[in-house]
Amino acid sequence: MIIRLLLLFLIVWFLFWLLKKQFSGDSSPKTETKTEELEDMVACSYCGTHVPESLGVRAADKFYCCQQHADLDTHEKDK
Numbered sequence: 001m002i003i004r005l006l007l008l009f010l011i012v013w014f015l016f017w018l019l020k021k022q023f024s025g026d027s028s029p030k031t032e033t034k035t036e037e038l039e040d041m042v043a044c045s046y047c048g049t050h051v052p053e054s055l056g057v058r059a060a061d062k063f064y065c066c067q068q069h070a071d072l073d074t075h076e077k078d079k
């Protein structure tokens with residue numbers, strides 16, 4: 001008798017688990033971190049620090065980690 005009760009409980013639990021899986025399966029938060037990982041890391045022409053391309057500054061066909069380094073590098077070459 002106890003085995004039948006356990007079996008019934010398992011079936012009910014399994015059905016409940018299937019329903020729960022169907023309702024929560026649609027919204028998977030997998031795409032959030034992918035874009036950051038795939039972004040190219042580019043070295044700064046002034047200090048050599050690797051920075052994601054979207055965060056850096058482009059000046060005179062070169063890449064810099066920040067506007068300050070872009071200014072410093074172009075100023076040094078002007079003189």
Ligand SMILES: [Zn+2]
Nearest residue numbers: 044047065069
């Ligand atoms: Zn830099």
